[in-house]
Amino acid sequence: MSDLPELRSKESTHRAFVLFHNTTRRQVELFWMDYQGKPVSYGILQADEKRKIDTFCTHPWSFVDPITQEKLMVDGKLIYYPTVWYEGAIDLVKMTIRRKVARIHHGVRTLKEIALEMVAMQLPDVYQAQDLELPQDLVQEVQRVHKELFQRIKPVAASQ
Secondary structure (H helix, E strand, O other): OOOOOOOOOOOOOOEEEEEEEEOOOOOEEEEEEOOOOOEEEEEEEOOOOEEEEEEEOOOOEEEEOOOOOOEEEEOOEOOEOOOOOOOOOEEOOOOEEOOEEEEEEOOOOOHHHHHHHHHHHHOOOHHHHHHOOOOHHHHHHHHHHHHHHHHHHHHHHHHO
16 A cells, blocks of 8 residues: 555656646646645746646646635646647647646635625734624624635745
């Protein structure tokens, strides 16, 4: 029995040519999972930025907002596995390989979740939520979201 995690890169047999496209309005950090299952950063994409990556089909990728640590998706999945390069990939006119476009996006969230996050991000501290003219249950939810956001942000800010 192997001690290696299941989510990791395996063989490097079938090549894949990807164009990661950040379709969000946030920065996105790209992570390749190495052969031991450890995330390796491939840098940060700005909003609407694209990056060409040559990889392999059994190499998983994940995407994280470096500020909030929110996990982002490609094709509705948190982990992206590229497809083999030759699936519709050759442009015979230009004699080039077409890259598979992997559009990075947010997961589906409710309007309430988005609104709570936007309100919480505007508050200098969690106690300011009490001053909002909201029902008490919503004040408590804003406070919860504020705490979650700033718990995710503090470790990132401390490591920089």
